[in-house]
Amino acid sequence: MGTAGSFGLRPIGVIRSNIRVRSQAPKQGAEGAPDCWLEVRSRVARALEGLAVGDHILVLTWLHRAKRDVLQVHPRSDPKRPLTGVFATRSPDRPNPIGVHRVTIRRMVRNRLRIGPIEAIDGTPVIDLKPVLSISEE
């Protein structure tokens, strides 16, 4: 816990991807995004126990290149679309820029997971992993 009114996240891993900058990234994983490596910090590697190749998981990321003071955007960066609140969009720019990515585990090599498809850029901090409960989650 951080000080009053704020909570401190501690990265549990990092994305290693061929996508280097935001302008290269698809807007969603299902739009042609590649696989990537997720390197989990060794101090939390025990928390991976029970995950297996083929599992569908949610990867929560900290979108470290995002702007946190943006409250409305033109969806999909299309100026013809009306300004919309960021809570009604998946814009990375938002007060707490957390990405939720539904991916499949392709390979596991100790604390490194090959996952995809995922649109996150290289160096993106990872803050949590969760199993998908049902098909209704992304």
Next chain:
Amino acid sequence: MGTAGSFGLRPIGVIRSNIRVRSQAPKQGAEGAPDCWLEVRSRVARALEGLAVGDHILVLTWLHRAKRDVLQVHPRSDPKRPLTGVFATRSPDRPNPIGVHRVTIRRMVRNRLRIGPIEAIDGTPVIDLKPVLSISEE
């Protein structure tokens, strides 16, 4: 952004629920959880523009009663189940205790949203809202 190696979350709202303590909370929203009120802070209310009654959204919460030093648990608190890494479970106890809840918007009254079903306890900080991406994923 916080200091190196940590990121500061700022709550964008709070859960007002009849569930007062963890022991009263269903383990998942689909397991008989009630509806609740989500009070969004007025300074970010513009970010709600575009959301409507009937929408399916992901609510991200900060599970403020969770333990952050837990890496393995017995799933569903059942001691007969083998110890499992928290990244392979939906345990609230985990390094970054973020909850992901899929809910339906029942009512909207300015910056207050009636949502459910949701197992989060009263007073839980809310850190983000996102639309569910497409009906094919529901």
